[in-house]
Amino acid sequence: MQMSSLSPETCEIVIVGAGLAGYAAALALSGTGADIIMLDRGTDKAGNASHSDPRTTALSPSSFKMLSCLDVLSACRETPTPISAMKITEAVSVPKWPGGLLNFEGTDDGALAYMVRNHDLHAAFAKVSRNIPNISIRQGQTVTDMEQTPNGMQLTVNNHQMICDLVVACDGRQSLVRDFLGTRVIQRDYHRAALVADFSHSLPHENIARQIFKTDGPLACLPLGRNPNGDHVSSFVWVEKTKRAQNLSALSSERFSYALSEQLDGALGDIEISDTPHCFPLALMLAENYAAPHAVLLGDAAHVIHPLAGQGFNLTLRDAATLADNVFEAKMVGLKACDMSVTAGYQLSRRADAFAMAGLTDGLNTMFGTSFLPLSWLRHAGLALVNNALPSQAKLAGQKYADRGTTAPPRLLRGHKFNG
Numbered sequence: 001m002q003m004s005s006l007s008p009e010t011c012e013i014v015i016v017g018a019g020l021a022g023y024a025a026a027l028a029l030s031g032t033g034a035d036i037i038m039l040d041r042g043t044d045k046a047g048n049a050s051h052s053d054p055r056t057t058a059l060s061p062s063s064f065k066m067l068s069c070l071d072v073l074s075a076c077r078e079t080p081t082p083i084s085a086m087k088i089t090e091a092v093s094v095p096k097w098p099g100g101l102l103n104f105e106g107t108d109d110g111a112l113a114y115m116v117r118n119h120d121l122h123a124a125f126a127k128v129s130r131n132i133p134n135i136s137i138r139q140g141q142t143v144t145d146m147e148q149t150p151n152g153m154q155l156t157v158n159n160h161q162m163i164c165d166l167v168v169a170c171d172g173r174q175s176l177v178r179d180f181l182g183t184r185v186i187q188r189d190y191h192r193a194a195l196v197a198d199f200s201h202s203l204p205h206e207n208i209a210r211q212i213f214k215t216d217g218p219l220a221c222l223p224l225g226r227n228p229n230g231d232h233v234s235s236f237v238w239v240e241k242t243k244r245a246q247n248l249s250a251l252s253s254e255r256f257s258y259a260l261s262e263q264l265d266g267a268l269g270d271i272e273i274s275d276t277p278h279c280f281p282l283a284l285m286l287a288e289n290y291a292a293p294h295a296v297l298l299g300d301a302a303h304v305i306h307p308l309a310g311q312g313f314n315l316t317l318r319d320a321a322t323l324a325d326n327v328f329e330a331k332m333v334g335l336k337a338c339d340m341s342v343t344a345g346y347q348l349s350r351r352a353d354a355f356a357m358a359g360l361t362d363g364l365n366t367m368f369g370t371s372f373l374p375l376s377w378l379r380h381a382g383l384a385l386v387n388n389a390l391p392s393q394a395k396l397a398g399q400k401y402a403d404r405g406t407t408a409p410p411r412l413l414r415g416h417k418f419n420g
């Protein structure tokens, strides 16, 4: 392949990947005044790239604050659905300790979380970003090589060379940028897949999120609005062993609806799914390092965790807000976006948070994934104990930890912009 002989294009920050993580990083960093180019190999126009993503995201209160502050939520087509309470139970087939049910409720100052559809969020990100002068979005641009030079990170993009101070890798779980940096990944295949789709139901969800733990994985039902017919709608994330998940996704809508309704034990009345569920393979993947000279990893390129706590994208927003704080503070004192204080500070705070969240979700998955009778009773008694005996402040502290992470929350998560 012939290379262009022109001198490399220069830029302050290059973001590789225009998925949810790439857009979150671009918008967060735009407030620092940095010049940003975001590249994606997808050829669709920005905003349509993930139109087929059927997933929904439960935004934590801090994430909600950050996306409101970045004007993203007001650009969504659908108003986010607040989750006012969460019910955690075990499947009917699991032997139970009496009263073994865990309930969480929202507080007076807000909901537990807010549901948004991924494709709606992605389109809103694209709409807002297009109007920001220091963000340039380029589609159909594949990063095929990368090397550190004395002047910064040099990228080969299609046939073109670019040099930047900082590369932000948002290129997903199979990140090529991570490979170029030689970063090792700790990984574990869960041998499970998550089935995801919307369904309508005859009984109202009352803004309650439901999570049922089965031996092979959890089933979550997350409240959404109503469909054009006025029916109540929720989204499900149903985890099963990979083979069974594939078999379930091949069922007709009627048979799948029946199978789902059996799992829910009538909790939402008559149910109907309209689309074939998508199947997402589940794995734990943690990059050993989140930063290198002139580069940081963000989003799924840095961490892929079990979706049972719905925290993957919430972690990503904390990554983006932390990076933006670090870049802003460096630039305020005349340092570059690639300064050691930026990359080393990012690594220190984000790696610890992601490892803690990965440990938590992995531990919950293991604890609920056993059918060994004494353990199952112990777990059930534990749920009852936590629900009845734990003071509400302690439950609240747990929720706050999951929402804000291990370090003090950065500006955007507190709802503060850089420019006022």
Ligand SMILES: Cc1cc2nc3c(=O)[nH]c(=O)nc-3n(C[C@H](O)[C@H](O)[C@H](O)COP(=O)(O)OP(=O)(O)OC[C@H]3O[C@@H](n4cnc5c(N)ncnc54)[C@H](O)[C@@H]3O)c2cc1C
Residues within 6 Å of the ligand: 016, 017, 018, 019, 020, 021, 022, 039, 040, 041, 042, 049, 055, 056, 057, 058, 059, 141, 142, 143, 144, 170, 171, 172, 173, 175, 176, 194, 196, 237, 280, 298, 299, 300, 301, 307, 309, 310, 311, 312, 313, 314, 315, 316
């Ligand atoms: C079943 C399921 C349910 C989930 N539910 C929740 C939830 O409720 N709450 C939550 O917080 N999180 C949740 N998550 C996690 C969340 O969905 C993901 O973390 C998030 O979608 C990942 O976004 P990303 O931008 O990092 O990666 P991706 O969406 O994979 O985007 C990567 C982008 O990089 C581009 N790219 C790749 N390589 C290159 C290259 N070489 N050059 C140029 N471009 C490139 C791709 O085209 C793509 O657009 C869930 C995950 C799963 C699997």
